[in-house]
Every structure is written in structure tokens, then in C-alpha cells.
Amino acid sequence: MPAKEIKELRQSGRLEEALEMAKAELEANPENIWTKRNLGWVYYEYLKVNASAESFEDFFSWLKQLVDLQFPEDEKILFDSLSFQVGKLVFALSKEEPIPVQKIKQLADLISNFHFPKPSDGYSYLLKSFHKGLKDSGYYLQFMDWWGLENLSEQDFQKEKLPTGKEIMALAEQVYIAYAKHLLPQRDMQGNVYFNREKAEEFLPHLEALGEKYPNYQYPPYFQAKLLLALGDHEDVLSALIPFARKKQNDFWVWEVLAEAVEQEPEKVFSCHCRALVCTSPEEMLVGVRQKMAEAMIQQKLYNEAKTEIERILKVKEAHGHKIPGIINQWVSQSWYAEARTLESNKSFYRQHTALAESILYSDTPEELVFVEFVNSDKSMLNFNASEEKFGFFKFDRFMKKVQPGEVLSVRLNEGAKGGRYNVLTCKKVTDDSFKSQFQKEVEGTVKIKPGANFGFIGDAFIHPSLITKYKLSDGQNFKGKIIKTYDSKKEKWGWKLI
The missing domain is CATH 2.40.50.140 (Nucleic acid-binding proteins)
Structure with missing residues (x-):
């Protein structure tokens, strides 16, 4: 058998000769797994040579010929090696602008015929590349369902440290987040909303389990809450969202999600929007919440505050050349707007109305x-x-x-x-x-002041010298007042004092 010769030829780069010899060998003995392997490894060398964006068509052609050889599941070394070459090409394609999603989708469809070892470094590398290429496309869920989240390795759940020392989010957290995003209701160009409730319900326990096992992951609880909101499960959404919201409470959009969670309680929604606008964020990102706030202020006849919000929106829209929403043009044309006074800022107003929002954050x-x-x-x-x-x-x-x-x-x-x-x-x-009566009560009795003392008592209640002066108290005088319970740190015991 010319296996040794074929190997030497492909390793020395004489691929055409190796290919010709391997094909002839396979034709002579098509059922022999070794002849198939010899040809398969020649194809692999061609893939290595063509694993670049500009050589996509050649790579795809060689890959298809490899698929046609129909290797059995136990061909692990070849499949593992292939995962790195396919991943290399997908990474190269993902650097193009725009990303050629259809080409990446073609590769995904083709490699679904292979039996990659899993979990493995190669299989995770494959995931990393396709995640980068497809995460913003409609093919993401299809690819992930084929790849299988259960095949993540233990290493995939750890943060990756770059040569610069910077740490990036664990691959597992990245793919769970992307998967959840694609499960959220999607609206097409015609305004139709698509939402696979069954799939979302099936995924939720996995997302919850991830958050429990890896509490240092910040975003899974957020997407768990978003999915619960989409499913209409307002009862559980707060318990899912609160741990995340506490960590990210300085990000305005956290408060917008909380507002969604309490949408049946207008006062809490209003407070959440106030809390969102206390956060420091780029003005262009706050336009949406400012518009909601302006609408609520108009309903409450807070016209000066509403005009202040609207002018902030208009300033951002004009600076970026964005279209002004019709409802804002409508507000601007109304008489109340002309009569209202623009305030320097609504910040103090927001702060006065954040208590309800804060109470949601710590409701547990x-x-x-x-x-x-x-x-x-x-x-x-x-x-x-x-x-x-x-x-x-x-x-x-x-x-x-x-x-x-x-x-x-x-x-x-x-x-x-x-x-x-x-x-x-x-x-x-x-x-x-009732609670107050435990610490404060009315008292009436005779004032007792010892000779030469500047303090006194009424019953067991202490009278401070300043109160003796204030009320012009003297020994034996009858007096009626209020006493409160207080702790004497020197005597380490509780007592009462006049106020």
C-alpha cells in the first residue's frame, strides 16, 4: 500500500501527486477504511492551504469532497483537526464588513455531517468562531441547537485572559446570553412579532441554573428576567432580575427593565424612570426614557418639567440629524408648551421620586x-x-x-x-x-431636682439641663410633657428622658 508515500508527498507539499495517488488507491479498494483515510488527510491539507476568506470557494469545495467520503464516528483525530481549520476560516470571514453570513451558514450546514469529538478544545474553538460570525444573524439558534450547549467544556465556563492581561467574558456566558437574545420576541419589517414560547420556556431553567452555579456571571439573570417578561410571568421576574439590577444599578436600562416588570403599577413605573435618569449616561441613549418621562409628566400636568425633558430630546435629535417623533411635534405645538417654563434641570425632581424604585431593588x-x-x-x-x-x-x-x-x-x-x-x-x-408608643409617651408628674444639680427627673425620666432652662423648671413643680426611650451607653441600660 502506498500510504507511506502519500503521507510523505502531502507533508512535503506535493499535494497534487498525493491526491492523484490517494484517489487511485481508493478506486482500487473503495471499502478499505485506510484508503479512505489516506485521501481524507490529503483533503485536509488542501483545507489548511485554503483556510482564508479569499479562498472560501476552494475551501468549501474540498470540505464537500471530505463530507462525501462519509467517515464513521470514530474518526476522531481527523474530525478534531478539521474543527480548527473550519474555525480558522469562520474567524477570517467574521472580520469582513459586512460579515458574509450566508457563507458561514453554508459551512455550518456542511459540517453538520461530521462527528466532532465533544466536549473538546477543537469543538469549543468551532463554537467560538461560529458564535462570532452568527450571533447577530437569524441562524444563531439553528447552529447552537446543532452544536449543543451540553457540550461546553469546563474551560468554557472560565473567563479568558488575553496576553495583555485583560479578562473577557467566559465563552459559556457569551453563548447563553446570545441564545437568550434570539429567544426574545422579534419584530419583522412588517411589524409582525415572532416568539417561540415553548422554546423560551424550555431554555429558562438552563439559564437559571447557569446563574445559580456561576453567580459571578452578571448578565444571565437579566435575560432570564427579559424572557419571563416576554412570557408574561411578572410574579417571578423580580426575583430573577433583582440580583442583576443591584450590580448594574448605575446603568439606566436596568431601571427600564424594572419598569417593565412593574408595568401594572404606574407610580412605580414613574419612579423607575426617574431613577434611570439619575444615572450618568450619554444623552443619545436616554432619549427613549426621556420621552416616556415627558408623557407621564404631561399626564400629571407637570408642564415645566415636561418641557425641560422635551427640549433635551430635541437637542439630541437635532445634533444627530435624527427624525423627531410625531408625538413630540404634537406636544410642541400645544398651548401648554408655549406657556411652560424651561427648568435648568430635572435632576432634583428625579431624586425626590426614586424611593419607590429603590424599594423594588431591595424588595427581598x-x-x-x-x-x-x-x-x-x-x-x-x-x-x-x-x-x-x-x-x-x-x-x-x-x-x-x-x-x-x-x-x-x-x-x-x-x-x-x-x-x-x-x-x-x-x-x-x-x-x-402603636410602634411609636413603645418609644414615646405622655408623662405628667412632679419635677425632682436635687439641691445644686442642673438636671432632674420626672418619675424615672431624665430631664437634661437644657430642658430645665428651656421650660424654667423647678423642684416640686408639676409638669406635663413627652418622654422617649433611650439607651445609656455608660450605664449600659435603657431608660427614659424628657424631650
Whole structure:
């Protein structure tokens, strides 16, 4: 058998001679797997030579001839080697502008006849190349269903480190995200919407499992939430979206997705749009949310604020030469617009209306009531009591301008130490007389001041010297006032004091 000669010829680059000898050998013994292999490896050498964008037609022709040899599944070495050559060509095609999607699709169809070893480095390389070439095309799902997400290797789930030291997203996260994107409802040029509900429902558990196994992946929970929204499952969408939203809360579009999730509650939608516009983002990216905000402001007759939003939109549209939406032209032509005053900015308005949005973000953290014991207005700090086991202080200016001792707040506390500073996630004023009565009550009795002392007591309640001066109190005087419960850190016990 001339196998040795054929190998030497192809390795030395004398491919035409190797091809002629291998074809003759196969014709003489067509059922022999070795003669088929000899020819297959010659074809492979031709593929290596033609693995470039400009030689696509030649590459495709040799690849088709290799398919025609119909190798069995156990031809692993050849198939594994082929994956790198096909991947090399697809990467080359993906660098062209525009990407020749049809050529890549032709290759995908052809290699579906091969039995690549999986999982393997070669099979993952193949995926990486076709992901790059098809991720923005309508053929992506078809290719991925053939490739099979179950064939991802353990290495595919790890971040890739470039020679520069920069890390890029794991291949697994990239393909899961792209797959989810293609499952979302798609609208064609005629306005028809296509959505494969069954396929989306089938994929959701896989996306959820990925997020649970790899919590450092940022985007799977976002697309899980988008798919749940598309399926109309508003009940589960927040639990899926919240972990992602917390990480990306400074990106405006996170708040737009949250707004979709609570679309049945207009006040929360409005708050989410306010929160989105607090984020720092390029103006051209905020046009959509500004238009939604302007519409809501018009409905609430907040004409100055609405005009301010509309003028921001017009400025961006004109700067980029974009068409102005008809609804905006309609607003501009109305009498309220001419009469309204343009404000310098709506930022302070947004900040006043973000509390509901923030509460959505931390809705899985329970709210609890606290009683305001003391306020330092200059530093925007307050001391609070939640119980005899939980008390401390926190900064309040993110949530409100003013707060008074004796008020009750509903808060979400994240971290803190007993008697120390707490991190507050959400905070709002509430009325709860029952809770308040645990920490504040009316008292009436005789003032007791010892001779020479500048402080006193009314019952067991302490009277600070400043209050003795303020109310001109004297020993034996009958007095009626309010007392609050307070912790004495020196005596390490709870007591009451007059306010």
C-alpha cells in the first residue's frame, strides 16, 4: 500500500501527486477504511492551504469532497483537526464588513455531517468562531441547537485572559446570553412579532441554573428576567432580575427593565424612570426614557418639567440629524408648551421620586420600623431605636431632606452593629402610633431636682439641663410633657428622658 508515500508527498507539499495517488488507491479498494483515510488527510491539507476568506470557494469545495467520503464516528483525530481549520476560516470571514453570513451558514450546514469529538478544545474553538460570525444573524439558534450547549467544556465556563492581561467574558456566558437574545420576541419589517414560547420556556431553567452555579456571571439573570417578561410571568421576574439590577444599578436600562416588570403599577413605573435618569449616561441613549418621562409628566400636568425633558430630546435629535417623533411635534405645538417654563434641570425632581424604585431593588429585604431618637441636621445623621436589641445611627440625606425626633421611619437595613452605624437601603416616613408608643409617651408628674444639680427627673425620666432652662423648671413643680426611650451607653441600660 502506498500510504507511506502519500503521507510523505502531502507533508512535503506535493499535494497534487498525493491526491492523484490517494484517489487511485481508493478506486482500487473503495471499502478499505485506510484508503479512505489516506485521501481524507490529503483533503485536509488542501483545507489548511485554503483556510482564508479569499479562498472560501476552494475551501468549501474540498470540505464537500471530505463530507462525501462519509467517515464513521470514530474518526476522531481527523474530525478534531478539521474543527480548527473550519474555525480558522469562520474567524477570517467574521472580520469582513459586512460579515458574509450566508457563507458561514453554508459551512455550518456542511459540517453538520461530521462527528466532532465533544466536549473538546477543537469543538469549543468551532463554537467560538461560529458564535462570532452568527450571533447577530437569524441562524444563531439553528447552529447552537446543532452544536449543543451540553457540550461546553469546563474551560468554557472560565473567563479568558488575553496576553495583555485583560479578562473577557467566559465563552459559556457569551453563548447563553446570545441564545437568550434570539429567544426574545422579534419584530419583522412588517411589524409582525415572532416568539417561540415553548422554546423560551424550555431554555429558562438552563439559564437559571447557569446563574445559580456561576453567580459571578452578571448578565444571565437579566435575560432570564427579559424572557419571563416576554412570557408574561411578572410574579417571578423580580426575583430573577433583582440580583442583576443591584450590580448594574448605575446603568439606566436596568431601571427600564424594572419598569417593565412593574408595568401594572404606574407610580412605580414613574419612579423607575426617574431613577434611570439619575444615572450618568450619554444623552443619545436616554432619549427613549426621556420621552416616556415627558408623557407621564404631561399626564400629571407637570408642564415645566415636561418641557425641560422635551427640549433635551430635541437637542439630541437635532445634533444627530435624527427624525423627531410625531408625538413630540404634537406636544410642541400645544398651548401648554408655549406657556411652560424651561427648568435648568430635572435632576432634583428625579431624586425626590426614586424611593419607590429603590424599594423594588431591595424588595427581598424586609422593611422594619425604627423610631427617631435624635437628629443632627448639620451632618444629616440620626439616632434610631428599632428594639432594645437593635439601635444605632445612619445618614438620611439620600432619602429625605428633614426628619424630626419622635418620627417613625420604615427602613431596610443592610449592615450594622448594635449601637453603631447602619447601612440603609431604603427609608421613608410612616405613621404607626402603636410602634411609636413603645418609644414615646405622655408623662405628667412632679419635677425632682436635687439641691445644686442642673438636671432632674420626672418619675424615672431624665430631664437634661437644657430642658430645665428651656421650660424654667423647678423642684416640686408639676409638669406635663413627652418622654422617649433611650439607651445609656455608660450605664449600659435603657431608660427614659424628657424631650
